[in-house]
Amino acid sequence: MSKIVSFEDLWCVFEHRSGQLVNALQNVNFQVKSGEFVCVVGRSGHGKTTLLRVLAGLQPPTAGRVRLGDEVATGPGADRAMVFQQDTVFPWLHVRENIEFGLRAGKTPREDRERITQHWLAAVGLEDFADSWPRELSGGMRKRVALASAMAVGSDVVLMDEPFGSLDYFTRRNLHDVLLDLWRETQKTIFFVTHDIEEALILADRVILLAEGKLVDDIPVTLPRPRDEDVRASEKAVNITKVILAHLGITEEEATRA
Amino acid sequence: MTTTDVLDVRAKARRDKRKRQSLFILYLTLGIAIFLGVWQVLSVWFPLYFPSPLGAVRHFTDNLMTSEWTRRWFAHANACPALIGSGADIPPYCSGYVLHLLVTTRNILIGAALGTILGLAAGLGSLVFPKIAEVFTPVASFFGTAPIFIAAPFFVIWFGVDVALLTTVGLITFYTTLLMYFFSRRAAENIPVGIIESALTLGGTPRSIFRWVYMPGTVPEIAGGFRIALAGAWGLGVLVEVLGIQRGGGFLIAMWRFGVGLVEWPAAVVALITFFGVLAVIVDGILVVGIRFLTRWAESGRRLGL
Numbered sequence: 001m002s003k004i005v006s007f008e009d010l011w012c013v014f015e016h017r018s019g020q021l022v023n024a025l026q027n028v029n030f031q032v033k034s035g036e037f038v039c040v041v042g043r044s045g046h047g048k049t050t051l052l053r054v055l056a057g058l059q060p061p062t063a064g065r066v067r068l069g070d071e072v073a074t075g076p077g078a079d080r081a082m083v084f085q086q087d088t089v090f091p092w093l094h095v096r097e098n099i100e101f102g103l104r105a106g107k108t109p110r111e112d113r114e115r116i117t118q119h120w121l122a123a124v125g126l127e128d129f130a131d132s133w134p135r136e137l138s139g140g141m142r143k144r145v146a147l148a149s150a151m152a153v154g155s156d157v158v159l160m161d162e163p164f165g166s167l168d169y170f171t172r173r174n175l176h177d178v179l180l181d182l183w184r185e186t187q188k189t190i191f192f193v194t195h196d197i198e199e200a201l202i203l204a205d206r207v208i209l210l211a212e213g214k215l216v217d218d219i220p221v222t223l224p225r226p227r228d229e230d231v232r233a234s235e236k237a238v239n240i241t242k243v244i245l246a247h248l249g250i251t252e253e254e255a256t257r258a
Numbered sequence: 259m260t261t262t263d264v265l266d267v268r269a270k271a272r273r274d275k276r277k278r279q280s281l282f283i284l285y286l287t288l289g290i291a292i293f294l295g296v297w298q299v300l301s302v303w304f305p306l307y308f309p310s311p312l313g314a315v316r317h318f319t320d321n322l323m324t325s326e327w328t329r330r331w332f333a334h335a336n337a338c339p340a341l342i343g344s345g346a347d348i349p350p351y352c353s354g355y356v357l358h359l360l361v362t363t364r365n366i367l368i369g370a371a372l373g374t375i376l377g378l379a380a381g382l383g384s385l386v387f388p389k390i391a392e393v394f395t396p397v398a399s400f401f402g403t404a405p406i407f408i409a410a411p412f413f414v415i416w417f418g419v420d421v422a423l424l425t426t427v428g429l430i431t432f433y434t435t436l437l438m439y440f441f442s443r444r445a446a447e448n449i450p451v452g453i454i455e456s457a458l459t460l461g462g463t464p465r466s467i468f469r470w471v472y473m474p475g476t477v478p479e480i481a482g483g484f485r486i487a488l489a490g491a492w493g494l495g496v497l498v499e500v501l502g503i504q505r506g507g508g509f510l511i512a513m514w515r516f517g518v519g520l521v522e523w524p525a526a527v528v529a530l531i532t533f534f535g536v537l538a539v540i541v542d543g544i545l546v547v548g549i550r551f552l553t554r555w556a557e558s559g560r561r562l563g564l
Binding site: 056057058075076077078080081082084086088090091092093097101102104105106133134135146149150153159 | 450452453455456457458459460461462463466467470471474475477554555556
């Protein structure tokens with residue numbers, strides 16, 4: 001059963017090599033309902049990835065806590081599978097074995113493992129590549145493998161740290177569709193870090209805005225789905241974009257030029 | 259592009275591949291021919307130091323099964339020690355090069371295998387039990403900084419020249435263990451942190467990460483380390499025998515100091531050294547085939563010569 005994810009008084013302070021203290025996260029408080037698609041948006045170095053790593057249990061907070069339902073999240077675990085920005089598909093395992101990894105670790109019986117793996121192979125359109133090595137796949141296909149691996153472990157919460165950042169526009173758009181289909185099918189809670197406002201508008205129910213480690217806004221994205229070009233060009237979408245840009249300290253003209 | 263064009267392109271790609279393979283064989287043959295040619299020329303100019311290639315081969319085949327020279331100089335030192343002092347007649351083949359060379363090969367391979375098992379057990383085991391690294395690393399670092407050839411005379415003095423299994427195998431095991439320990443540790447350290455973190459967030463336990471991440475992921479570097487260790491082991495094994503062991507290929511090389519000045523001398527020494535060179539290349543070639551299979555997932559494996 002899915003659980004509410006709560007960030008409570010979360011601080012994360014790093015000590016720079018020079019001895020200077022850097023507040024990567026400052027008193028972050030918010031809750032995410034089960035099944036929500038949340039995009040965390042902010043400039044580079046403003047705490048997005050740190051927030052996700054704390055939630056994943058890969059980075060202990062300096063103060064505060066993250067709760068999954070009633071339980072405080074501590075170390076990493078299969079209940080918060082993560083898709084990383086960099087390529088983290090195991091190159092020495094076939095595509096099928098990659099998707100099976102979490103299931104094997106969780107000692108899922110072989111028959112169930114095979115059935116689940118086959119389901120996720122089909123869901124991401126890689127049935128014909130089940131016995132391929134990752135090196136034989138394109139970047140987009142490897143991201144599908146990572147996505148299927150994260151989905152297959154059966155976690156309620158999936159964390160995605162700019163997973164499509166290194167891909168070309170067309171591949172990224174295609175993967176948005178794949179991800180949204182999977183989300184609709186599974187109703188998992190998804191945390192998606194991005195600095196791409198358009199990507200956030202396509203995907204999110206909510207946009208959490210971080211600036212200098214602080215939560216500066218929590219914007220509901222109530223645009224109708226699917227969010228095609230017309231929806232994203234609507235007045236509502238443009239207004240959301242303006243709010244986000246203003247928080248990021250960028251004018252619309254600057255954003256267009258960039 | 260029409261279907262015909264695609265087929266043309268594929269046919270051209272196949273032709274190019276065959277051409278590259280043919281050129282590789284051509285250059286290899288050319289390289290060997292030039293080497294043998296230079297050797298032949300040198301043998302004419304400096305016959306005392308460079309026997310002709312054919313002369314070395316002839317000496318090797320003449321002495322392979324039974325050797326007049328071994329019997330002449332070392333009637334008691336042969337490749338059948340069990341027969342010494344038994345009262346039984348020592349068969350002629352005990353003096354031949356073949357048994358000596360087999361003894362050396364066996365000792366080197368046993369030492370390298372034992373060292374690899376111990377080194378990998380300590381290196382990879384320390385990933386699961388970090389205490390192993392805390393205990394083993396300082397000791398291994400201390401011995402690792404000393405050139406291994408310094409340890410060779412120590413092993414000969416300590417274990418003596420009679421029991422080659424302790425001296426030769428012991429030294430090679432010691433050397434390979436150190437090397438494989440460091441290679442396996444380094445291989446594990448070189449696995450990207452992102453891969454380990456990904457495994458953790460997928461529910462990976464220390465055991466499953468060891469089995470499905472560290473074990474396969476470290477193969478390329480460990481295999482490379484094993485090739486280096488084995489290449490060194492050939493030299494080390496022969497060196498220990500040269501220092502005083504009474505059997506093996508190194509012993510045969512050392513024995514030929516009694517033949518300095520004889521016409522046969524350069525051919526004998528060069529033949530024996532060449533044998534180990536060729537053997538090492540053959541064993542390495544077999545290893546490369548095995549490593550290519552184990553690292554077939556790695557794109558760069560073939561490019562790196564693995």
